[in-house]
Amino acid sequence: MKLNSRFSQFALAALLTTGVTLHAAEPVKFGKSADGKQVHLHTLKNNKGMTLKVSTLGATLVELHVPDRAGKSADVINGWDDASGYLSEDNQYFGCTTGRVCNRIAKGKFSLNGEDYELAINNEPNHLHGGVERPLSRVVWKAEEFKPKSGLAGLRFRYTSPDGEEGYPGKLTITVNYVIMEENILRISYFARTDKATPVNLTNHAYFNLSGHGSPTVLNHMLRLNADNYTPTDDTLIPTGKIEPVEGTPLDFRKLTKIGARIEKLTDTAALGYDHNFVLNRKGDEKMQLAAVLRDPKSGRQLQIRTTEPGIQFYSGNFLKGQVAKDGKTYAHRSALCLETQHFPDSVNHKDFPSTILEPGKQFTSTTAYSFTTFEKKKKK
Numbered sequence: 001m002k003l004n005s006r007f008s009q010f011a012l013a014a015l016l017t018t019g020v021t022l023h024a025a026e027p028v029k030f031g032k033s034a035d036g037k038q039v040h041l042h043t044l045k046n047n048k049g050m051t052l053k054v055s056t057l058g059a060t061l062v063e064l065h066v067p068d069r070a071g072k073s074a075d076v077i078n079g080w081d082d083a084s085g086y087l088s089e090d091n092q093y094f095g096c097t098t099g100r101v102c103n104r105i106a107k108g109k110f111s112l113n114g115e116d117y118e119l120a121i122n123n124e125p126n127h128l129h130g131g132v133e134r135p136l137s138r139v140v141w142k143a144e145e146f147k148p149k150s151g152l153a154g155l156r157f158r159y160t161s162p163d164g165e166e167g168y169p170g171k172l173t174i175t176v177n178y179v180i181m182e183e184n185i186l187r188i189s190y191f192a193r194t195d196k197a198t199p200v201n202l203t204n205h206a207y208f209n210l211s212g213h214g215s216p217t218v219l220n221h222m223l224r225l226n227a228d229n230y231t232p233t234d235d236t237l238i239p240t241g242k243i244e245p246v247e248g249t250p251l252d253f254r255k256l257t258k259i260g261a262r263i264e265k266l267t268d269t270a271a272l273g274y275d276h277n278f279v280l281n282r283k284g285d286e287k288m289q290l291a292a293v294l295r296d297p298k299s300g301r302q303l304q305i306r307t308t309e310p311g312i313q314f315y316s317g318n319f320l321k322g323q324v325a326k327d328g329k330t331y332a333h334r335s336a337l338c339l340e341t342q343h344f345p346d347s348v349n350h351k352d353f354p355s356t357i358l359e360p361g362k363q364f365t366s367t368t369a370y371s372f373t374t375f376e377k378k379k380k381k
């Protein structure tokens with residue numbers, strides 16, 4: 001009820017500022033969480049063809065519609081029709097807020113301030129994406145609409161993770177803001193505070209296919225990554241600690257390159273394709289810097305990702321296995337890809353990597369903007 005009365009105030013404000021369009025719709029029911037809590041789905045939209053839907057289960061991006069070069073909108077991310085899909089074994093972190101620590105922690109172990117911590121091993125022999133029972137992707141967040149300082153409309157998700165949840169130290173209070181801009185930009189910002197030193201590394205795990213979710217492949221997409229270096233891994237996908245140049249490897253995406261051009265060179269490696277953390281180049285003091293450009297020649301959609309984070313995980317959907325999901329679409333092997341802005345995997349066990357330790361009294365912040373535009377077809381000579 002509280003949400004609804006807040007909603008109407010917000011809706012009225014939106015109506016007064018824009019004159020015509022409401023940018024946030026009433027939340028709808030979206031099923032139940034594993035512990036029986038009601039889950040809701042919230043909607044934001046602009047006047048340029050962008051609509052996004054976010055669920056309170058995992059503060060998860062469920063739908064993201066953007067126009068193609070002919071102006072026709074399609075949903076470009078993987079998802080499920082309701083909460084039960086997100087809780088099923090076939091869900092592979094589609095669109096979720098991932099953490100408390102995204103990616104892997106070696107053998108699920110770390111030491112901090114003289115204490116040893118053990119986390120769930122859910123990706124033999126390592127800990128992956130925050131755990132099993134109550135990672136951030138499986139808990140129900142509180143949601144409210146808000147009017148952002150810059151941007152059309154926002155959804156704020158809050159969750160307080162108790163001390164020791166999934167084995168992590170400290171009571172962690174987390175806020176994730178989704179903001180839609182007048183142009184087709186989605187900005188996601190993360191904030192967290194703790195009462196004990198604890199590792200934090202948050203990302204969104206959206207799987208993109210810019211031809212529309214369920215399209216057969218992303219190997220025809222073109223990718224540019226603003227990264228001269230990457231963090232090589234062992235055969236369990238844990239960083240060795242080295243930082244090496246992409247030059248001369250299939251990981252060189254410094255120029256726009258077709259994803260399928262060299263992927264077969266990686267099929268027989270532990271990563272099974274692309275599944276690497278790239279060290280983003282930074283120039284000057286701008287907080288938000290270009291991380292990635294993804295283009296789909298067929299639809300003409302282009303996604304540009306800017307972030308405050310030092311790294312990005314490019315994962316080419318190698319574990320997608322043909323699950324039938326949202327709208328009855330099938331997600332084949334390599335039919336969607338993730339570009340997860342983050343601190344480097346297993347940073348808690350690598351002193352030389354940028355630190356992921358949040359101290360009491362400090363605020364964790366991280367922002368990533370996903371900007372959608374279109375480009376014209378190349379003219380045949």
Ligand code: GAL
Nearest residue numbers: 092093103275313315319340
């Ligand atoms: C990615 C990770 C992959 C895989 C995937 C989920 O973030 O890099 O190795 O675990 O999530 O299926």
